[in-house]
Amino acid sequence: xxxxxxxxxxxxxxxxxxxxxxxxxxxxxxxxxxxxxxxxxxxxxxxxxxxxxxxxxxxxxxxxxxxxxxxxxxxxxxxxxxxxxxxxxxxxxxxxxxxxxxxxxxxxxxxxxxxxxxxxxxxxxxxxxxxxxxxxxxxxxxxxxxxxxxxxxxxxxxxxxxxxxxxxxx
Amino acid sequence: xxxxxxxxxxxxxxxxxxxxxxxxxxxxxxxxxxxxxxxxxxxxxxxxxxxxxxxxxxxxxxxxxxxxxxxxxxxxxxxxxxxxxxxxxxxxxxxxxxxxxxxxxxxxxxxxxxxxxxxxxxxxxxxxxxxxxxxxxxxxxxxxxxxxxxxxxxxxxxxxxxxxxxxxxxxxxxxxxxxxxxxxxxxxxxxxxxxxxxxxxxxxxxxxxxxxxxxxxxxxxxxxxxxxxxxxxxxxxxxxxxxxxxxxxxxxxxxxxxxxxxxxxxxxxxxxxxxxxxxxxxxxxxxxxxxxxxxxxxxxxxxxxxxxxxxxxxxxxxxxxxxxxxxxxxxxxxxxxxxxxxxxxxxxxxxxxxxxxxxxxxxxxxxxxxxxxxxxxxxxxxxxxxxxxxxxxxxxxxxxxxxxxxxxxxxxxxxxxxxxxxxxxxxxxxxxxxxxxxxxxxxxxxxxxxxxxxxxxxxxxxxxxxxxxxxxxxxxxxxxxxxxxxxxxxxxxxxxxxxxxxxxxxxxxxxxxxxxxxxxxxxxxxxxxxxxxxxxxxxxxxxxxxxxxxxxxxxxxxxxxxxxxxxxxxxxxxxxxxxxxxxxxxxxxxxxxxxxxxxxxxxxxxxxxxxxxxxxxxxxxxxxxxxxxxxxxxxxxxxxxxxxxxxxxxxxxxxxxxxxxxxxxxxxxxxxxxxxxxxxxxxxxxxxxxxxxxxxxxxxxxxxxxxxxxxxxxxxxxxxxxxxxxxxxxxxxxxxxxxxxxxxxxxxxxxxxxxxxxxxxxxxxxxxxxxxxxxxxxxxxxxxxxxxxxxxxxxxxxxxxxxxxxxxxxxxxxxxxxxx
Numbered sequence: 001x002x003x004x005x006x007x008x009x010x011x012x013x014x015x016x017x018x019x020x021x022x023x024x025x026x027x028x029x030x031x032x033x034x035x036x037x038x039x040x041x042x043x044x045x046x047x048x049x050x051x052x053x054x055x056x057x058x059x060x061x062x063x064x065x066x067x068x069x070x071x072x073x074x075x076x077x078x079x080x081x082x083x084x085x086x087x088x089x090x091x092x093x094x095x096x097x098x099x100x101x102x103x104x105x106x107x108x109x110x111x112x113x114x115x116x117x118x119x120x121x122x123x124x125x126x127x128x129x130x131x132x133x134x135x136x137x138x139x140x141x142x143x144x145x146x147x148x149x150x151x152x153x154x155x156x157x158x159x160x161x162x163x164x165x166x167x168x169x170x
Numbered sequence: 171x172x173x174x175x176x177x178x179x180x181x182x183x184x185x186x187x188x189x190x191x192x193x194x195x196x197x198x199x200x201x202x203x204x205x206x207x208x209x210x211x212x213x214x215x216x217x218x219x220x221x222x223x224x225x226x227x228x229x230x231x232x233x234x235x236x237x238x239x240x241x242x243x244x245x246x247x248x249x250x251x252x253x254x255x256x257x258x259x260x261x262x263x264x265x266x267x268x269x270x271x272x273x274x275x276x277x278x279x280x281x282x283x284x285x286x287x288x289x290x291x292x293x294x295x296x297x298x299x300x301x302x303x304x305x306x307x308x309x310x311x312x313x314x315x316x317x318x319x320x321x322x323x324x325x326x327x328x329x330x331x332x333x334x335x336x337x338x339x340x341x342x343x344x345x346x347x348x349x350x351x352x353x354x355x356x357x358x359x360x361x362x363x364x365x366x367x368x369x370x371x372x373x374x375x376x377x378x379x380x381x382x383x384x385x386x387x388x389x390x391x392x393x394x395x396x397x398x399x400x401x402x403x404x405x406x407x408x409x410x411x412x413x414x415x416x417x418x419x420x421x422x423x424x425x426x427x428x429x430x431x432x433x434x435x436x437x438x439x440x441x442x443x444x445x446x447x448x449x450x451x452x453x454x455x456x457x458x459x460x461x462x463x464x465x466x467x468x469x470x471x472x473x474x475x476x477x478x479x480x481x482x483x484x485x486x487x488x489x490x491x492x493x494x495x496x497x498x499x500x501x502x503x504x505x506x507x508x509x510x511x512x513x514x515x516x517x518x519x520x521x522x523x524x525x526x527x528x529x530x531x532x533x534x535x536x537x538x539x540x541x542x543x544x545x546x547x548x549x550x551x552x553x554x555x556x557x558x559x560x561x562x563x564x565x566x567x568x569x570x571x572x573x574x575x576x577x578x579x580x581x582x583x584x585x586x587x588x589x590x591x592x593x594x595x596x597x598x599x600x601x602x603x604x605x606x607x608x609x610x611x612x613x614x615x616x617x618x619x620x621x622x623x624x625x626x627x628x629x630x631x632x633x634x635x636x637x638x639x640x641x642x643x644x645x646x647x648x649x650x651x652x653x654x655x656x657x658x659x660x661x662x663x664x665x666x667x668x669x670x671x672x673x674x675x676x677x678x679x680x681x682x683x684x685x686x687x688x689x690x691x692x693x694x695x696x697x698x699x700x701x702x703x704x705x706x707x708x709x710x711x712x713x714x715x716x717x718x719x720x721x722x723x724x725x726x727x728x729x730x731x732x733x734x735x736x737x738x739x740x741x742x743x744x745x746x747x748x749x750x751x752x753x754x755x756x757x758x759x760x761x762x763x764x765x766x767x768x769x770x771x772x773x774x775x776x777x778x779x780x781x782x783x784x785x786x787x788x789x790x791x792x793x794x795x796x797x798x799x800x801x802x803x804x805x806x807x808x809x810x811x812x813x814x815x816x817x818x819x820x821x822x823x824x825x826x827x828x829x830x831x832x833x834x835x836x837x838x839x840x841x842x843x844x845x846x847x848x849x850x851x852x853x854x855x856x857x858x859x860x861x862x863x864x865x866x867x868x869x870x871x872x873x874x875x876x877x878x879x880x881x882x883x884x885x886x887x888x889x890x891x892x893x894x895x896x897x898x899x900x901x902x903x904x905x906x907x908x909x910x911x912x913x914x915x916x917x918x919x920x921x922x923x924x925x926x927x928x929x930x931x932x933x934x935x936x937x938x939x940x941x942x943x944x945x946x947x948x949x950x951x952x953x954x955x956x957x958x959x960x961x962x963x964x965x966x967x968x969x970x971x972x973x974x975x976x977x978x979x980x981x982x983x984x985x986x987x988x989x990x
Contacts, residue, residue: 007235007282041203043194043197043201044195045194046360046361046410047200047362048360048361048443049362049862051443051862051863051864053443053863053864084194085194088193100188100191101184101185101192102184102821104821104824106188106191107649107650107822108361109194109196109410110198110359110361110411110649111360111410112191113194135871135874136872139871141871142863144357144358144411144833145649145825146828147830147831147832147877148832148871148874149828149874149876150821151871
């Protein structure tokens with residue numbers, strides 16, 4: 001049986017994925033979201049619309065939160081991609097993950113990866129953001145469960161934890 | 171009660187599934203990938219109402235990579251969530267009833283191939299006249315959307331008279347009559363519905379699905395596939411949000427099951443966002459007329475409520491929704507005489523069903539705004555008015571709802587105090603205002619959907635020699651914290667760390683039945699079943715440990731992973747050793763618990779909707795700012811107090827309260843599921859106005875106000891550790907509180923949701939023109955109501971029966987059969 005031409009895995013990219021060198025082949029029409037989930041088996045990245053509306057598929061590309069449903073896999077050649085699978089380190093949760101789990105910032109958990117990654121991008125450029133800055137940074141993602149407030153509080157708790165950890169390691 | 175007793179219960183804790191969720195490792199239905207898995211897409215009708223003349227799928231079948239095309243002929247058996255509304259077919263056989271109704275399914279090697287093959291299927295339709303709203307449905311009897319129902323396009327009409335309302339209105343000092351409209355809206359769970367079906371190596375069907383009700387899906391699959399339920403396994407994957415939108419058995423679930431059986435290979439479907447809007451089962455649009463008589467002191471003498479409900483194209487939960495629009499008006503404030511008439515009409519739109527609050531937010535919206543109007547007329551502070559008329563704990567209402575504890579007065583006092591209500595109400599500058607409203611909600615439906623005498627929730631425990639405990643329960647984790655409640659109850663009773671408990675849930679093969687995550691039933695029902703199972707296990711352990719420690723079992727304490735003497739805490743053994751002792755003495759340790767709600771005093775037909783073991787109560791004050799030029803409305807602050815009975819995990823309870831406030835603000839300010847007609851040249855179809863998340867507006871982080879949450883704890887003996895529901899009740903007071911705050915801010919009444927800037931501007935125009943400063947419906951259509959069932963309240967000598975109860979139709983009896 002012949003498959004339609006567009007289904008052939010004729011596209012190939014090399015990239016940095018969650019801190020490691022990676023390469024993958026996929027059908028060229030696929031979005032980064034599809035490549036991550038279907039060709040790389042990284043199911044932590046979620047989808048809620050595949051049209052750039054809900055924000056659930058956010059990943060970090062070169063440190064910036066991007067909607068993986070609006071990026072072609074082919075556009076990621078040579079780029080640095082971080083998904084939720086790249087947040088914990090040697091079995092230890094990232095302070096944002098700890099805070100989200102502890103403080104009610106995750107309910108159904110479906111939008112959680114996107115919020116975690118978007119918050120990480122914020123903290124990477126602003127280690128002590130105001131509540132308004134957090135609101136603004138997270139405004140591209142929708143959460144239907146929490147009403148967002150416990151998410152804000154978790155980000156603020158992670159800020160404190162990260163600062164304390166830095167002090168200790170200094 | 172010893173100090174050890176509540177170390178887990180009542181303490182803010184990380185939820186048991188928190189780690190998995192923060193790691194992105196929770197496996198949702200669409201995350202399941204199986205070897206040789208095929209993909210399914212559904213072809214949906216472009217017509218709102220049409221007869222299917224012919225379907226030709228030959229070209230689709232010939233397309234490379236296509237394995238199967240299914241049509242209505244392959245799945246002709248009708249199903250539906252309610253026994254009285256078995257009106258759906260997995261794929262439409264004779265006709266389609268709304269734009270989006272599925273007519274065929276393609277199963278192919280890849281999703282893209284299946285999608286493209288949809289275009290190859292030729293469907294010849296014969297369009298029929300459409301019904302766009304209930305008004306039209308009342309007037310136009312043919313063509314009928316369904317061949318069942320009351321008559322024409324009226325699906326269900328109900329009428330009740332609880333006491334002599336005419337006498338009640340006659341003795342009132344004032345009678346108020348208002349009409350309100352509540353627009354429909356949808357759940358918008360971020361996870362799109364997904365299912366994977368496979369035939370397991372033993373030849374049995376297994377389906378993983380994002381469902382809130384695996385037990386009811388199990389039943390529907392057995393019926394439509396004509397298979398023994400023993401050969402079907404339903405696994406409810408954790409839902410990426412439910413809110414009621416995943417509570418029906420869905421056509422896509424049945425289609426992939428059939429395809430997996432036909433092909434012998436796993437088949438997956440994941441709906442697109444647009445398709446999720448067509449699945450819907452969301453909030454019914456409801457037009458209401460409320461007539462209320464009051465004395466000068468504010469006490470209610472009688473109430474008469476009429477609801478006209480836009481059902482959409484199928485029954486879904488609609489008959490229950492119809493009863494729910496009238497069932498809970500009496501459980502918040504004392505209403506001694508009550509009349510209710512409700513009418514649900516079929517329309518050619520996606521079917522409406524249960525969304526958070528199920529049928530009760532709409533009349534609650536009207537009732538609470540009307541109370542605001544009453545308070546103004548009587549010159550009583552609206553908070554004070556509500557305090558005066560709060561129902562009494564343990565009362566039986568006019569419609570025979572038996573109440574439990576009522577923390578509403580304390581809720582009102584708390585939000586009044588924290589919002590500084592007394593110094594701010596009527597005193598804020600023009601354009602700013604505050605409003606108050608209250609509500610109540612079920613802690614679980616008192617009756618199952620299929621009436622039977624079996625428990626509503628079952629729990630099994632397995633104790634391991636290593637000290638681990640596995641708990642099995644059919645309850646479904648939809649984000650609300652179902653698994654956490656289950657584990658917390660077990661860990662508390664056995665005195666062990668929640669982390670030592672493993673929860674196996676939502677799997678019809680492995681877990682005893684729990685009816686599902688709907689009607690706010692899980693905490694109360696599953697919690698009570700879990701406590702019973704754990705207490706039975708503790709009893710066995712105590713019987714083995716007591717002789718070992720040479721003390722009576724009554725002196726044993728289970729806490730901190732140990733079993734010890736309350737009089738000499740050092741004398742004790744580890745929980746693990748206790749399990750070993752018990753196993754040596756009694757054999758394998760396994761216990762069960764189950765829960766059945768108490769019988770309701772409501773004995774009349776229709777009295778099955780509304781009873782609950784107990785009810786939660788909420789009060790909210792909302793602050794608004796309105797720009798009088800643009801009508802732009804913002805909500806900077808919300809104060810809410812919720813009568814939770816007891817907070818099992820305060821972190822999660824607060825999350826449910828704030829999540830409810832959030833969703834309520836969406837409904838109050840922006841969310842609406844509306845439709846428009848395409849122009850003549852484009853078929854005149856009735857289509858969804860905006861089946862996308864970009865245009866269906868919902869609140870973002872930037873729209874969320876500050877919320878001050880108070881939990882009022884007055885343990886209810888009917889709840890596990892005293893707990894009541896929290897998932898739905900706190901949504902209810904917000905919409906009317908917003909409307910009341912708008913009135914305080916700018917002196918106009920917006921008697922419908924959503925309260926958009928456009929409506930505010932229109933109402934302000936009315937005000938400037940010297941007309942009634944209001945935006946809302948002005949009339950309620952004439953409806954041929956049936957003779958009301960007359961049920962005298964207890965204080966009029968009633969016993970819960972109707973005095974004119976008609977003989978029950980045979981079908982009602984049939985619905986009691988467990989499996990047909």
